Amino acid sequence: MKKFFRLHPMYYINLIFVYFPIYGAMSLAIPFWTLYLTIGFVGCYLYLLYGRNKRWLNLAWFLALGYIILMSIFDGGMFWFIWYMTILLVYRFDSEGSSFKLVSYTIALVTVIGYGIHVTNDISSLLLLVFLFFSNFLMLYFGRKESQKERQKIAIMEKNRSINLLLAENERNRIGQDLHDTLGHVFALMTVKAELAQTLLETDNLQQAQKEIKELQQISKQSMQEVRTIVQSLKEHNVAEELVILDNMLQISGVCLLVSQGELANHLAQSTQGKLTMILRELATNLIKHSQAKTCQLNFSIENKQFILDYQDDGRGFSAIDDTSLHSIKDRLVTIQGTLSFVQLAQPTHLRISIPLEEK
Known part of the structure; x- marks a missing residue:
């Protein structure tokens, strides 16, 4: 059920229009066997929404286009079903360029509109066909262009995220190296000095022990200054x-x-x-x-x-x-x-x- 609801509801609302070919077949205004074709078209449409197998997707696409062409011949009012395929191209298969789907869609659109123009004698129907032709192509062009911008935006965001991670990693490495180079040997030296002072105190060599403690204090002050320098360098690069x-x-x-x-x-x-x-x-x-x-x-x-x-x-x-x-x-x-x-x-x-x- 999650898979069913993850797509925009408009994909399913569009299916309400299959009522017309179903009603036409039930009332025998068009051949009854077209009812089975309409059911097959709905199945192909749903597979195009959810399918993943490229071969079966191409087959479903071909069958759906074939249905639209055939139904446009039996009932001229069905030529606007090409909108189904336009929507799929814009929102479902927007990442595909000069592909089988785009080429076959163009052929089907020209065939449907061309056949409609050939058989119609009504100027209003002719204008509607011309409108359908240009509106489909304009929707396809601007819709795919907008989708491309959105993909580029997402790609830039991903690239920026990668850059930020790399910069953070480089900064961590630099900080770690600075601390290791600056403080590592200092702490080792302070440990040796402290142990030596303790040994001298245990042997009552107070004068030498005081000397070692003074040196230890000097090293501690110097290390504190180096830490401040590191912290300041983290705040400002040259x-x-x-x-x-x-x-x-x-x-x-x-x-x-x-x-x-x-x-x-x-x-x-x-x-x-x-x-x-x-x-x-x-x-x-x-x-x-x-x-x-x-x-x-x-x-x-x-x-x-x-x-x-x-x-x-x-x-x-x-x-x-x-x-x-x-x-x-x-x-x-x-x-x-x-x-x-x-x-x-x-x-x-x-x-x-x-x-x-x-x-x-």
Whole structure:
């Protein structure tokens, strides 16, 4: 039952329209044997909703199209049953491109509409057929396009999730390595010093024991300072470290990152570099989520005591800008007296960030 209810109710509401061919067969307005074909069509339709075997799905699809063509010949009012197949193509088989289903659907639609135009002499029926033809194709085109956007959105979300996991894993590894390299040998040395001081105290060598304890205190203070340095480094990356992270992140997303003169960022104070790393991260995130770019360039330069970052990508860019465009980046730049300007909105997208130089 869960399998039955997981699909949108509209799939089942559509089945109410099979009343017409059933009534036609029961009243003998069309041959009675078409009733069995209608029952078979319903079965094929339900299998197309739930089936998984590709071969049987293709067979059910072929039989359903054949039923629609045949019923359009026996009863011209049944040509609108092609809507069933349009809905299936848009919502059920939206991931299939130039496939058997899409090609056969097009042939069936042209056949049904063409036959209707050939046999009708009524202008209103002719207009209805033309409307049916274009409305089906428009629904198919825009529906599949919307489904494609939704799939791309989901793919981007999955890619972003993978990137975040990778970044978190890299950060954990870096923290672990820093702690191991910095504190591992310190604790080992402190243990040796403490044991030596205890031994000296037991042998009444107080002068040497005091010396070892003083050294132990000095090591403890130095270790505390190193821990503070590690904690501070976790809060703020420098630009060089951030560029390495961004390169890995963009590689996963299929974007080539080109960096020119990145070492010039060393002229910025550490606090300013911390702000710039957050700006770079936001630019990269926006690129992955929205731009559909394949190449990104970061060009660093210094002009007239201004640190300049020129950002370019070959994505779709901006159609228009206003005061809210990239407002979070602008807000970060305000704290370091920086500015953001749009040199070119698209082809390529070119942004320029200017930051006054100051001593570290």
